[in-house]
Structures are given as structure tokens and as C-alpha cells.
Amino acid sequence: ALLRLVQLGDNPTDTAVLGDSRLREVYYAVLKGDAGAAARRAFGVGNEIARVIEHVSSHLNEEISIEDMAAQVGMSRAVFHRKFKQATTMSPIQFVKGIRLNNAAMRIAGGMAVNEAAMEVGYASPSQFSREFKRMYGQSPKQWSRSNQPLPAGLT
Secondary structure, eight states, rough: OOOHTTTTTOOOHHHHHHHHHHHHHHHHHHHHHHTTHHHHHHOOHHHHHHHHHHHHHHTTTTTOOOHHHHHHTTOOOOHHHHHHHHHHSSOHHHHHHHHHHHHHHHHHTOOOOHHHHHHHHTSSOOOHHHHHHHHSSSSOOOHHHHHSSSOOTTOO
């Protein structure tokens, strides 16, 4: 994740289009990884949010609602939303959408067909996937697949 962020280099177009999503990916990797406990303590949030993040990342192809996420950690919707945003700087829905789109982009860059990548990360509607993908990356998934070469082994 960090390597992909650094690879944006000095290209202002790449940084403008991909910078925020790559930075969110780094945040996610930190929260999920070995340093996650320390990061969560620094944010003042316990393991509940980390458990939800782990669940979301391993169930991308399923429907995920705020109510389900809140129930998983025994919080009301309002409390969960506040704590989640405190830990990630994003709403739960924004976070889920970002994780799905980042995963789809990595799959597409790895050579997977656009429709297959969309379905594998939980999008039932190709048009919705295309709209949200373009909003996040500044180009359609088809354009993305043509302009991004597969990542070298070990970087996906």
C-alpha cells in the first residue's frame, strides 16, 4: 500500500486522481496490521472497529449495512457511526465503498475483467460500479484497465 502511494511520485495527475485512495489504503493497512492495536489506542478506539474492518474486508461480496456492523460490536447505529468515523475519518459506508473500489482497482490492474472484479467486491450493478469507480479514480473502469499495467508479483 505504501509502495503504491510512493510510486505516484511527482506526477500531479496521478496524485490528484489516486492520492486520497492510496492514503486511505495505507490507513487501512495500518489499522488492520500488527501496528493496528497501537494506532487504535492512539485514536482512542478499541478492538471493536478493527473487528468490523476485518469482517468487511473478508466479506466484500456480501451486502453490508451500518446496522449489521453496529450489531456485530454491540453498539447503537449512532454510537458506532461516531466511533468508526473517529477511527477512520470516514463514515462506515464511505469506508466500505472505498475498500471495495480499491480492491476492484487492484484486481483490474492485475488483469481481471472489469465485470468480474465488480462482482467479486460486492457490486451487483455494473452501472453503479462504473459511476462510483469513475468518481473515485477519475476514469471509467475500462479506461483504468487499459491505462494500468498489471502490478509486478508481490505488489498486489
